[in-house]
Amino acid sequence: MRPPAEVSVFLLSLLAPCVLYTMNNIPALQEPLPILGMGMVVLGSVLLLLLLTVRHKKNLDPLFYVFAEFSFTCMVGLTNALEQDGFISGFMAFYVKSGEPHLSTAYAVMMSYWEGIIHFILFLTIIHRMFKxxxxxxxxxxxVGSSIAHQIVLIPGVVIGKFGSNIRPAFWRNVPFFLVPFWAASVLFSRPREMPIITADKIAAEQKKGLLTRPVDLLLSLLLLGAMVFSVFRGFVVLDCPLDACFTYIYQYEPYLKDPVSFPRVMMLMYLFYALPLMTAFIYGLKTPGCSWMLDWTIFFAGAMVQAQWCHIGASLHSRTPFTYRVPTDxxxxxITLNVLLAAVPPLLxxxxxxxxxxxxxxVPKGQTSNEKKKK
Known part of the structure; x- marks a missing residue:
């Protein structure tokens, strides 16, 4: 009797710390190029084992291989976070030294916790549901929202920050991890969403209500406006706006924004140029009936913002961030309240x-349900 797919993926992922420990104790594998080569060999071997595990399955969703392969890297991330915070040792020293030195930063530690716990649970749950x-x-x-947000902060942050002059070959293994979530997003957005059965009368009644008669939507619109203002303000702050308010904020409230690792600066620019237009579209969607794209894009956005804010809040308080860049005690x-609110609004929406x-x-025409219209 074969174990469930999620159990096989879980057990395979647990090999990651063993592989890291072995490499950490073999000097020949601790140079930059061998690290990259071994990384590719290990990921290829994991894919081969996955193919052997599910070879009896027909018409298997190709996204399974993405979720299963990324589950393995989640354990690598969790191992890194635990070692950087001193809970374990002897696993990641070689990789941080000769592979990706930025993994020792506070941002990378918080990112690794997120991957190793939240992403890992998501993957196992998705695989379970997929096979059921x-x-x-x-x-x-x-x-995909969480992963894309992580990658578009990590890669530019490494390149333009203090680690940009010390990029090792292993850094380029991030390229496929950057591209694959975009492909997965295109696949998921192109698939129809399973919708509940709702009568035409109920849809019409809901869509006749104005924003002022929908207090929850009104409150969410106001919260989105507040998030937009906060995002614009912090975008100006990291762009060295000379206004006194910006100067006061970066030196007295959030000095982490000027940390030379550059991750917070890139994140604020991501909010300014990507999150801001999306929040504007969401306010439009809350005001205009029939915007069915809201159902998928709000979930994508929630994943992106919660991940980004987790990393930002955690890194601004973490002991690996130099004291002068941490949030002042007073x-x-x-x-933290403003940052938590910014993280909370997208999931609530x-x-x-x-x-x-x-x-x-x-x-839909009167007398039909939403599902009946879909079938026609």
Whole structure:
């Protein structure tokens, strides 16, 4: 009797610390090029083992291989986080020294915890649902949002930050990990979402309500506006705006924004140029009935923002961030409160869309249900 797929993936992922420990104790494998080569060999071997594990399955979703392979790297990330925080030793020293030195930063440690715990649980849950024939659409979108947000901060941050002059060959293994989530996102966005059965009358009644008569949507719109203002302000701060308010904020409230690792600077620019237009679109979607794209994009956005804010908040308080760049003790509450609110708004918006989607569904003729229209 074969074990469930998620159990096989879990057990295979547990090999990651063993591989790291072995490499950490073989001097010949601790040079930059051998590290990259061994990394590719290990990932290729994991893929081969996965193919052998599911060879009896027909018409297997290709995203399974993505989720299973990334599960292995999640354990690498968790091992790194635990070693950098002093809970274990003897696993990652060689890789941090000769592979990716930026993995010792506070941002990378918080990112590694997120991957090793949240992403890993997501992958196992998705694989379980996949083999049970259940939908994993929303969970998949949460992951691609989180993964893309991580990569578009990590790669530019390394290149333009203080580690840019010390990039080793192993850094380029991030390229496929950057491209694959975009491919997975295109696959998931192109697949139809499973919708609840809602009558045309209920959809019409919901869509006749104005924003002022929907207090939850009104509150979410106001929170999005506040998040937009905060994002614009911090974008100006990292762009060295000469206004006194910007100068005061970066020196007295969030000095982490000027940390030379550059991850916080890139993240604020990501908010300014990517999150801001999306939040503007969401306000439009809350005001205009029939914007069915809200159902997927709010989940994607929630995954991205929660991951980004987890890394940002954690790194701004972490002991690996130099003391002068950490949030000052007397400004802890206002800064953390604002950052937690920024992290909370997207999931609340996604939850609202997911639990009561009638306002965002396309209108259907009277007497039909949303599912009947879809079948025609």
């Amino acid at each position: 024939g259940k939908s994993y659409h929303s969970l998949g979108l949460l992951w 400004k802890w509450w206002p800064v 996604a939850l609202r869309c997911y639990t009561n989607p009638a306002y965002f569904m396309k209108p």
